[in-house]
Amino acid sequence: MAVGIGGTGDESSEKGKTRAPVRKLTESHMNQILVLRSMAAAQTKDGERTTQLHLQIEEIIETTKLEDEKEIQRILFILEGQKLVSPYPEGDFTSRIWKITTEGKKALRSIEKAFTEA
Numbered sequence: 001m002a003v004g005i006g007g008t009g010d011e012s013s014e015k016g017k018t019r020a021p022v023r024k025l026t027e028s029h030m031n032q033i034l035v036l037r038s039m040a041a042a043q044t045k046d047g048e049r050t051t052q053l054h055l056q057i058e059e060i061i062e063t064t065k066l067e068d069e070k071e072i073q074r075i076l077f078i079l080e081g082q083k084l085v086s087p088y089p090e091g092d093f094t095s096r097i098w099k100i101t102t103e104g105k106k107a108l109r110s111i112e113k114a115f116t117e118a
Contacts, residue, residue: 028075031064031066031071031075032075032078032079033108033111034064034066035060035064035066035072035075035076035079035085036079036084036085036100036104036107036108036111037108038055038060038063038064039055039060039085039098039099039100039104040100040104040105040108041063042055042059042063042100053099054088054097054098054099055097055098055099056096056097057069057072057073057076057096057097057098058096060072060076060098076098077093079104080093080098082103082107083101083103083104084100084101084103084104084107085098085099085100085101085104086098086099086101
């Protein structure tokens with residue numbers, strides 16, 4: 001699957017617009033997007049959507065169907081480094097509770113827009 005997210009290579013032009021080079025997404029990239037989507041779509045127990053829901057790692061595993069807890073933690077650390085998610089309490093990287101940040105929601109919207117334009 002290819003999405004214009006940067007990288008190296010020739011730039012193409014469509015109707016005078018310069019587009020970012022297209023590169024293939026790795027399985028790791030796709031799993032990071034899956035975790036962001038899962039966290040953005042989190043719901044309370046009664047089915048209500050909420051913007052401030054903190055998710056246990058177990059809940060992320062359940063909604064993503066990624067069963068390797070260490071892989072989920074690795075993905076969360078990568079996303080935290082990009083300021084897309086944060087642990088609760090803030091700065092506690094041993095925490096099992098995480099939430100998507102405002103920047104994470106914006107990034108996810110941009111990613112999903114790139115998928116629909118590709």
